[in-house]
Amino acid sequence: MHLIITEKHDTAKRIAAILAENKPKKERISGVDTYQFDGRTVIGLSGHIVEVDFPKNYNNWQKTDLKDLIYADVLTTPTQANIVTALRKLGKEAEHLTIATDYDREGELIGVEALDIVKKVNPGVSADRVHYSTITPAEIKKAFTDPTKIDFNLAAAGESRQIIDLIWGAVLTRFLSLSSGRLGDKFLSVGRVQSPTLTIIVNREKERDVFVPVPYWELFATLVNGGEFRAQHIKGRFLDKAEAEQIKAKLGDTGIVKSITRGKRSEKPPVPFNTTEFLRAASTIGISAANAMRIAEYLYVNGYISYPRTDNTVYPSSLDTKGIIASFLNTEFNEYARKLLSGELVPTRGKKETTDHPPIHPATPVKRSELKDDEWKIYELVVRRFFATFAQETLWETMAVTVDISGEDFRANGARLIEAGWRWYYSYNVPEDRILPVLKEGQSLNVKEIDLVGKETQPPSRYGQGQLIKIMEKHGLGTKSTRHEIISKLYSRAYVHGNPLQPTKTAYAVIEALEKYANTITKPDMTGKLEQDMDEISEGRITEDYVIKESRDMLGGVFKDLFKNKELISESLRNGLYEDRIVGTCQKCSSDLIIRKSKKGSRFIGCSAYPNCNFILPLPRSGQIVVTDKQCKDHGLYLIRILNKGKRPWDIGCAHCNFNEWQKKLGEEKKATKEKK
Incomplete structure (x- = not known):
């Protein structure tokens, strides 16, 4: 039997349907659906079916010596028991095994993990690997006719990341959580990539905190004569109001057109989508990085777009770009496809060219009615970007006019789109025309208003998600496959809220403590070095064991600094975290109103002067509480937002206003009940 292993169940089902001459037979083995045909069996995993973890004797946070944890053994244990059992059963019967997981570092590791499980029950099984970038019949059939070798170095690079992230995350998270007294589900998460990313966000917020606005003035003239337009004084900003007022006072009722400069400006078409640019573009149409990647993964598995995790910005010569464009004839993109096919197809090229996967592009047409709204938005974005990379430049006609009003120059700029070029295909955020009236030099204009x-x-x-992903890429933080996950983790840990991302007081407390006492963790240099090392593992230049030891030694140095300043860090964290609980000032006694917990575990807002002051306000029972920086005009309390995993944030606003509304509603219900009686 020939066993084929894919990364997900949906992929297994689709690949089996493509490869089978007749409909494959579905058989359930140990609770897992498999697909059988022509002596082949296809099974889909659920991503990683094993995980790395420490031995159980390290599970107790309070009793574990963190110095020992740095150099502790790391075990690999199954996480999907039913899939592992099914693999073992099938593996015993397999004569040959083909890994058909996604072709990247993570996918290679997932495949090797499955192979190791099979090898334990069938040491003599032969194995190979297939690579593909779209799950379309043509590419899948081609991949299976030309299998290649398994890249154990690439898998080792993926495993080293898992182990390094486990060790760094566990040691640093436990240290800060224990130091601050934040245990249980409120623990303080710290990570090798997460922390320098959070530092970037916090440092930007600090820039905003210390920013002192500078007043300035701008002088505008509204001019009429055959058309109306607005011109600005050529100086632009006046920092001295008196100077601006003095100029305004001398301006007369007439302006003379001093000069007209006409020209043309072109915009080059965009380069093909890699993951970073795709996520940035998705962000501009209102879809978060994590959601965009989830949708892109769905579209890829169903054969609609190519593999969405790629650094490549150059279409390979082997890609049938003309055939892809032609496939959109007689679809709702027919007009665009026909226009492109009528000319020469020369795509743009970005700076990054890799050989693993092509840039993200459409694979097959799909009807709008077959996708959900957000799925269609992402699909359409990919199609339009693909088309735009083959289109002509956009051409604007420009006009700059200088008008003399009483010896003072005023400037107006106009622009008109004369050739849409690539913007016709990629119709997102198109600048509006700024049309000036027909003018000639020496023409007299009436000054309507100053x-x-x-x-x-x-x-x-603040940084939006798309912008932050670009900054992470620049600093070597994370990979194309993990950056959106890091941002999601910052949200789930209540370190940030909103988009653009705004850090909470908890984020401030954690980053300030780390920057002061162990700033290596907050800088991208160390993480960038380890990312380079992992690349070298995949290229076979250094070993996984060498990099893991190097990483442990790095962490050992960081931990020395942390341990030496343990008391100071604890004080810094506790003070900062207390601030994050402050909701406002008690109207009864002027003490702090803070988020508290009862002995039974329920949450409420209570006065810090308790038991001398017993003022309280109720809070929702579940969800992460985020105290925002916006205040209620009536009560002076900071507005509250509740975060629940997998749901949209719930802005409950002012707790006092909510309480009053609740009391009012109760009163109305009691009154209605009495009237009925």
Whole structure:
């Protein structure tokens, strides 16, 4: 029997349907669906079916010496018992095994994990590997006619990441959680990639905190004569209001067109989608990085788009780009496909070229009615970007006008789209035309209105998810496959909320403690070095054992700094975490109102002066509580947001306002009950 192993059940089902001449027979083995045909059996895993962990004697956080944990043994244990059992049963009968998991570091490791399980029950089984980037009949059949060798170095690189992340995460998380007294489900998560990423967010917020706005003024003239337009004084910003007012006072009712400069400006079409640019683009249409990747994975498994985890921005010559475009004839993209096919197809090229997977591109057409709304949005985004990479430049006609008003120059700029080019295909965030009237030099214009507008400089903006992923890539934090997961973890740990990302007081407390006493953890240098090492493992230059030892030694040095400053870190964390619980000021006694827990575990807002002051407000029973920086105008309390995994954030607002509404409702219900009686 020939055993084929895929990464997921849906992939197994689809590949079996493609390879089988007749409909494959579904057979359930140990509770797992498998697909059998022509002496072959296809089984889908559930991602990793084993995990790395420490021996059980290290499970107790309080009793474990963290110095021992740094150099503790790491075991591999099954996590999907039914799949492992099914693999063993099938493995005993297998003469040959083909790994058909996703072709990347993680996929190679998942395949090797399955192979190791089979080898234990069938040491003599032969094995090979197939690579594919789209789950389409043509590519799957081609892949299985040309199998290759398993890349054990690539799998070792994936395993080293798992082990390193386990050790760093466990040691640092336990240390900070124990130091702060935050145990149970409120533990303080720290990670090799997570912490430097959070540092980037916190440092941007600190820039905003210390930012002092500077007032400035802008002077505008509204001009009319055959058309109306607005021009700005050529100086732009005035930092001295008196200077701006002095100029305004001398301006007359007439302006003369001093100069007109006409020109053309072109925009080059975008480069093909790699994962980072895809996630950034998805963010601009309102889809989070984690959700965009989940949808892209679904579209890939169903054969609609290519593999969504890639660094490549150059289409390989082997990719039938013309055939892909032609497949969209007679679909709702027919007009675009026909236009492209009428000319020469020369795609743009990005700076990154790799040989594992092509850039993200559509694989087969699908009808809008067959997908959910967000799925269609992502699919359409991929199709339009693909088309745009073959399109012509966008061309704008520009016009710059200078008008003299009483010896002061005012400038207006206009732009008009004259050739849509690639923007016709990729119709997202298209700038609007700024049309100026027909003018000629020396023409007299009437000054309809003069406006002196007061403004303030703005703090640096917070990072959106797409922007943060780009920064993570620049600093070597995480990989194309993990960056969106790191951001999701920051949300789930209540370190950040909103988009753009805003750090909580807990995030401040953790990062400030780490930066002060063990700043190696907060910098991307160490993580970048380990990422490089993992690349070298995959290329066979160094061994997995060498990198894991190097990583343990690095962590040992970091831990020395932490342990030396344990008391100071504990004090710093406890003070910072207390601030994160403050909701406002008690109206009864002016003490802090803080989030508290009763002996029975229920949560409420209570006065820090208890038992002298017993003021309380109720809180929802479940979900992570985030105290935002916005305040209620009536009660001065900070507004509250509740985070529940897998659900949208619930903005409950002011706890006092909610309590009053509840009391009012209770009163109305009692009154209604009395009236009935």
